[in-house]
Each structure stands twice: as structure tokens, then as C-alpha cells.
Amino acid sequence: MENRTELEKLGEFGLIDKLSQSVKKYHDSTIKGIGDDAAVIDVGDKFMLVTTDTLVENIHFNLMYTPLMHLGYKAAIVNFSDIYAMNGDVRQIVVSIAVSNRFSLEAIEEIYAGINKACELYQVDLVGGDTSSTLSGLVITITAIGEVAKNEITYRSGGKENELLVVTGNLGAAFMGLQILEREKEVYKENPAMQPELEGVDYILERQLKPEARKDIVHFLHTLGVKPTSMIDISDGLASELLHLCKAGDLGCVIYDEKIPVDQETFNAAREFNLDPSTCALNGGEDYELLFSIKQTDYDKIKDSPHMKVIGHYVDKAAGASIIARDNTSLPLQAQGWNHFS
Numbered sequence: 001m002e003n004r005t006e007l008e009k010l011g012e013f014g015l016i017d018k019l020s021q022s023v024k025k026y027h028d029s030t031i032k033g034i035g036d037d038a039a040v041i042d043v044g045d046k047f048m049l050v051t052t053d054t055l056v057e058n059i060h061f062n063l064m065y066t067p068l069m070h071l072g073y074k075a076a077i078v079n080f081s082d083i084y085a086m087n088g089d090v091r092q093i094v095v096s097i098a099v100s101n102r103f104s105l106e107a108i109e110e111i112y113a114g115i116n117k118a119c120e121l122y123q124v125d126l127v128g129g130d131t132s133s134t135l136s137g138l139v140i141t142i143t144a145i146g147e148v149a150k151n152e153i154t155y156r157s158g159g160k161e162n163e164l165l166v167v168t169g170n171l172g173a174a175f176m177g178l179q180i181l182e183r184e185k186e187v188y189k190e191n192p193a194m195q196p197e198l199e200g201v202d203y204i205l206e207r208q209l210k211p212e213a214r215k216d217i218v219h220f221l222h223t224l225g226v227k228p229t230s231m232i233d234i235s236d237g238l239a240s241e242l243l244h245l246c247k248a249g250d251l252g253c254v255i256y257d258e259k260i261p262v263d264q265e266t267f268n269a270a271r272e273f274n275l276d277p278s279t280c281a282l283n284g285g286e287d288y289e290l291l292f293s294i295k296q297t298d299y300d301k302i303k304d305s306p307h308m309k310v311i312g313h314y315v316d317k318a319a320g321a322s323i324i325a326r327d328n329t330s331l332p333l334q335a336q337g338w339n340h341f342s
């Protein structure tokens with residue numbers, strides 16, 4: 001019998017690690033390949049950034065509660081977010097869709113209306129793509145191309161001991177929005193006559209269905225004269241992304257539970273579901289906020305911004321990654337995040 005390794009055991013990141021081992025590099029213009037939020041390519045006086053993300057029906061979205069326009073919008077945003085995570089700006093996208101004859105022209109046009117809206121708001125050109133078919137589901141893959149001045153690029157790996165770890169916005173909202181939508185879906189399946197209970201959850205639903213990418217933060221930091229030393233976008237949950245930054249930078253970190261920004265609506269919803277709000281912020285995905293490090297000397301420049309919060313700092317690798325709980329106990333930081341294969 002041949003060797004057979006179960007993907008479940010490897011996990012998504014284990015699989016990527018394995019695949020990257022067989023990848024060779026032939027061009028000096030390839031500055032950074034696999035392993036950051038976007039690939040980095042030297043195109044002369046600037047770096048070009050390239051990233052791609054796929055959304056698969058019934059894995060990443062459910063059409064029972066996802067409007068097609070929102071889906072298109074989100075498919076674009078999740079890609080923009082990876083370009084901003086390199087401290088760059090998005091210029092173009094290409095869009096590939098695979099559909100079955102379950103979908104009409106009007107349905108696909110709705111998806112494109114959402115993509116076009118995102119392109120308008122973020123000033124991005126849609127320059128091509130591919131159209132293909134599936135036996136049943138819908139798959140959207142978008143590739144975003146961006147650029148960044150060579151001295152502005154920020155990698156996951158650039159952090160140093162004692163630098164401050166900062167997150168933008170608030171976390172866990174998209175995850176709680178998803179819990180609400182899933183709950184209402186189940187209620188509807190049981191009894192289609194029931195009206196959905198969606199009062200007081202507008203914000204978290206929007207965070208799930210129509211997320212934004214933090215272009216504003218990249219520009220704001222630029223104006224403040226702050227260059228993040230390392231950066232990643234929060235797509236799989238804060239804990240998972242922190243571990244990526246630590247691994248890339250050969251560092252450890254300490255973060256403080258009480259400093260993690262959680263919106264009131266997220267907090268209330270978490271309580272309603274008997275979940276710990278901090279756990280939702282640490283392990284819930286799809287926030288598309290930015291997590292970055294800054295030099296301590298830059299603290300004064302960002303400390304008054306309501307959009308950024310210092311949650312901890314980098315420490316020596318040997319100290320590992322830990323979170324200080326509200327009762328002051330220190331716990332090892334663990335990523336639950338997404339495992340596509342479990």
C-alpha cells in the first residue's frame with residue numbers, strides 16, 4: 001500500500017507548508033513567494049503584490065442567507081485585505097467564477113454588481129477573469145494585484161522583541177453575525193412561517209455579510225508617519241494570525257485579554273449564545289481587520305486613534321505566545337481558527 005497522509009491531520013497550513021517545499025524559484029524578481037499575505041514581485045521602482053482567495057458555496061457562504069450582491073462584494077474585499085496587509089494599495093483584480101445551470105444571468109449579474117461596488121469604493125479595476133461550470137455549487141476566485149513603494153512594504157516577519165502589537169477596529173463580530181444567521185436558518189428550516197429575529201444585530205450581520213478592508217488604516221498610518229514593522233490581516237481569528245506573525249518573525253508574544261477590542265453587539269450576542277466574547281474575538285474568523293506591530297517610539301502617534309488598540313507586545317521566541325487572562329493568569333495562545341479538512 002502506498003503512503004497516504006490524511007489532509008485532516010495536516011491541516012490547511014500543514015498542507016501549504018508541504019506544497020511549498022517542492023516549489024522552486026527561477027527569477028530574481030520574485031522577492032517573496034509563498035508565506036505572506038501576498039506575493040511580492042520586483043517590477044522596477046515599485047513592488048507588485050499578488051494574492052488570491054476562493055469562496056466556495058456551502059463552505060464559505062450559504063445562499064440561504066447570503067445576498068448575491070453581498071457575496072460579490074465580500075469576494076473582492078477578502079482579497080483587498082491581503083494587499084493592505086502588505087502596506088500596499090490594490091490596483092486591479094481578475095475574477096473567476098464557476099457556476100451550474102442552477103444560476104441565471106440575473107444571479108451572476110447580482111454578484112458582479114457587488115464586485116463592481118467594491119471596485120468603485122476601493123478604486124480598483126476589474127481587468128479579466130475566467131468563466132467555468134460546476135455540477136452544482138458556486139465558486140468565486142478573485143486575484144488581486146496591488147503595489148507598494150519598496151521602502152513601505154511590510155512583511156509578516158519584520159517584528160522585533162518589545163515592539164507593540166496593535167489591532168484595528170474590533171474582533172469577533174463577523175463570527176457572531178454568522179452564528180445569528182445559522183440560528184435563523186435552522187429556525188426557518190423547522191418552520192418557514194417564522195419571521196427571523198434580527199433585531200439589534202445589524203452591525204454584526206453587516207460585519208459577516210458585507211465586510212470592509214482597512215485601506216483607511218494603511219493611509220492613516222502613512223499620514224501619521226508610522227510604518228508597521230510586521231503586519232497580517234485577521235481572516236482566521238486573532239490567535240491564529242498572532243501565531244503566524246510570531247512564526248514568521250521568530251518571536252513570541254504576550255497579549256492581554258482585557259485589551260482585545262470587542263463591540264457591544266458582539267458581546268451581547270456572545271452572551272446570548274453562551275460563548276465567551278474573548279474566545280469569539282480570538283478564534284472567530286472573517287474580521288478583515290489588521291494586526292501589526294509598531295516601534296514603542298511610535299506609540300504616541302497612534303495612541304489617540306479610536307481605530308487602533310495596543311493589545312500586547314512581542315517577546316523572545318523562547319517565551320512562546322501567551323495571553324494574560326482577566327484574572328492575571330497566563331495561558332498559552334492556541335489557534336483554533338479554520339481547519340478546512342476537519
Ligand code: ADP
Pocket residue numbers: 016019033034035036037038039052053082235
Ligand atoms: P491568507 O489567509 O492571507 O489569504 P493563506 O493562509 O491562504 O493566506 O495562505 C498563506 C500563504 O500560502 C500565502 O502566501 C499563499 O499565497 C500561499 N498558498 C496558499 N495556498 C497555496 C497553494 N495551494 N499553492 C501555493 N501557495 C499557496
Ligand code: MG
Pocket residue numbers: 037081082085232233234235
Ligand atoms: Mg491574509
